[in-house]
Structure formats: C-alpha cells, structure tokens
Amino acid sequence: MKQKKKLIRLKFREAVFKRDNYKCCFCNETEMLDAHHITDRSEMPNGGYVKENGITVCKICHIECEQYHISNGKIWVKGKHPDDLYKIIGSSKEKAIKASII
Numbered sequence: 001m002k003q004k005k006k007l008i009r010l011k012f013r014e015a016v017f018k019r020d021n022y023k024c025c026f027c028n029e030t031e032m033l034d035a036h037h038i039t040d041r042s043e044m045p046n047g048g049y050v051k052e053n054g055i056t057v058c059k060i061c062h063i064e065c066e067q068y069h070i071s072n073g074k075i076w077v078k079g080k081h082p083d084d085l086y087k088i089i090g091s092s093k094e095k096a097i098k099a100s101i102i
C-alpha cells in the first residue's frame with residue numbers, strides 16, 4: 001500500500017511537471033520544483049492526484065500557494081488563490097474532481 005501511494009504521488013508530479021514544462025508557473029524557476037495540490041488532498045476524491053488539480057511551483061511560490069490552505073481559505077497571496085491557479089493551468093475544481101473520480 002505504501003509503495004502504491006508513492007507511485008501515485010510520483011506519477012502525479014511527473015504529469016504536472018511535464019505539462020508545465022518543468023518550470024514554476026509563477027517565476028519560471030526550474031530548480032526545487034513541487035507539484036502543488038490546488039484543492040487540498042483531504043477535500044478531493046482519491047486525494048486529488050490528477051494533473052487537473054496540480055500546478056508546478058518552486059519552493060517559495062509553493063509556500064505562498066499554501067497560505068490559502070493554512071488559513072482555511074481566509075487569507076491568500078494575490079494571484080495565488082485556488083481559482084487563479086486553476087485558471088493558469090486551464091482547469092477548474094469541477095474538472096479536477098471529475099478527473100479524480102475516474
């Protein structure tokens with residue numbers, strides 16, 4: 001089970017990085033990249049490990065994107081609200097949920 005989870009995470013990262021050309025979607029950084037879950041894993045079917053729910057971010061931009069989740073949706077960095085992130089990758093929460101169920 002642990003191995004399976006690890007593989008799901010790896011596949012998710014790879015699919016997100018590939019679509020975003022291995023660059024942070026905000027600052028074009030190419031080092032220390034992460035695949036950020038736009039809607040938190042806990043709110044998504046099957047953890048939301050689909051590229052429709054992921055965006056490539058560097059360490060610094062990732063911290064800014066997490067602000068929304070850390071504050072339970074009360075605070076976010078301008079331009080880094082989940083709606084902004086979905087727009088950047090051409091997705092939406094509805095699309096992400098649909099992709100997660102399949």
Ligand SMILES: [Zn+2]
Binds near residue numbers: 024025026029057058
């Ligand atoms: Zn960045």
